[in-house]
Amino acid sequence: MVFPTYENEDVEEKKNNVDPVKDFEKTYIAELESKILKLELENKNLQREIIQLKKENEILKRELDKLRIPPLILGTVTDKVGKRKAVVKSSTGPSFLVNISQFVDHEEIVPGARVCLNQQTLVIVDVLPREKDYRAMAMEVDEKPDVSFKDIGGLDEQIREIREVVELPLTHPELFKKVGIEPPKGVLLYGPPGTGKTLLAKAVAHETNATFIKIVGSELVKKFIGEGAKLVKDVFKLAKEKAPSIIFIDEIDAIASKRTEALTGGDREVQRTLMQLLAEMDGFDSRGDVKIIAATNRLDILDPAILRPGRFDRIIEVPPPGEEGRLEILKIHTRKMNLAKDVDLSKIAKMTEGFVGAELKAVCTEAGMFAIRENREYVTMEDFIRAVEKIKKKKGSGSTTPALNVMYG
Known part of the structure; x- marks a missing residue:
């Protein structure tokens, strides 16, 4: 005799009584909760990224502000008036009665001190150490270079050209006078770094017993207004004093690149330096005993004004050797x-x-x-x-x- 099992009947009845609406709600709620968790995680990640981007933005803003700061004017104290005022002769020419910043020790402001002035307010904002002479740092003077043409290999054609346009006018200027022609004022050497441009300039100075004065174009571009132009003046003045002499300007592209509308104080300072260089070159005799040699590895970006006749009118390529x-x-x-x-x-x-x-x-x-x-x-x-x-x-x-x-x- 088999007795009926009521347990199975109860389970079957429960299955049949499941509410499909409630089951859908549970599933839907579970899916929503999962999506919410994902969105919360994404939101946290985005918040972290926003914080990081804000930090980077602040850093970039500070860097941009630094670039927007007008360059300082360099000057020399000629007199002191009381504790917080001084008379300063600026590198741009005129003298000013200026205030001394509260952040500067007024005891350091003495006649002869080199100071930095804010371009807009003309307040003294810094005092340069006495031993820091930017002109001396930027210039290399060699009374008798020890490099000769025997020390240069693979540049026979370049040696011949530079001897014709630099050495010959210094040693035999009468030849040009007899023929009735003007020798080139400036010679531009161009080619990759390390090909011997500086060696060529030193060797021709050695052969002519000329003083070799080297200056790097990037050194002429200073933070201080008027200092680059003043340095150019000083170089040419020194060259005349130590004549016969050869001025060698390396990396001339740093100050003589093609001119555009100057938007920053730095750009304007570069333009002032270039204009001073052009003025100095236009102001001396090509038959004299001062010659200019410049070097660059970026001939393509040079301002056409510097390459016109009467300036750097002889261009010599110094290629890699064969x-x-x-x-x-x-x-x-x-x-x-x-x-x-x-x-x-x-x-x-x-x-x-x-x-x-x-x-x-x-x-x-x-x-x-x-x-x-x-x-x-x-x-x-x-x-x-x-x-x-x-x-x-x-x-x-x-x-x-x-x-x-x-x-x-």
Whole structure:
């Protein structure tokens, strides 16, 4: 006899009595809660990003404010009036009776002190250390450079040209007078960094017994108003005092790039410096005993005004050396080295395609260092091969000469 099971009947009855509306509500609520959690997480992430962006925005604002600050005027104290006033002769020319900022120690304001003035208020805002002479720092003066044309390899054509336009007018000015022509006032050397532009300028100064005065274009662009133009004046004045002399302006593109509408104080200062340079060049005799040589690796960005006749009217390209030129340079830099019999400079010249003079010199130095590390008194071919590989890696990483198609105008 089988007895009926009521348990199964109860379960079946419960299943049949499930409310589909309530079941849908539960599922829908669960989905909404899941979405809310996701949105809350996204919101937190976005809040964090907003905070980070605000911080970055503040940093950029501060940097922008710094760039918008007008450049300072450099001046020299000529007299002090009381504790908080002084008479200052500015680098732009005129003298002013100015106030001394409360942040500046008034005891440091004495006649002869070099100070910085706010461009708008003319208040003294800083005192420069006495030992800090920007003009002396920016200028390199060599009474007798020890570089000769024998120290330069692979630039025979460039040497011939620079001797004609710089050396000949200094040593035989009467030749130009007899023929009735004016020698070039300025010579512009252009090419990649490390190709020997500075060496050419020093060598011609050596051959003519001229004082070599070097200044870097970027040093002429100062934070202080009028200082760049004043430095140009000082350079030309010094060149005349030490004549015969050669002024060499490296990185001239820093002050002589194509002019646009100047929007910042820095741009206007660069323009003032360039105008002073042009004025100085226009104001001296090309047959005199002061010659100007400039160098750049960005010929394409130079202002056409500086290239017109009567200024830098002779342009000489100084390209990377070919294989024969590299061999000449290697011979120059290894002539004092103790080389093993297996060293083949011709092979090294072939291995170093694309190298400029400065890099070839570095190869020779590195090869010597490898010999020293192994306690040898001579340099082997293996040392040179390792040195070439090392310099090639530096070139590849961009830590030496920039790519020619980037910087070579």
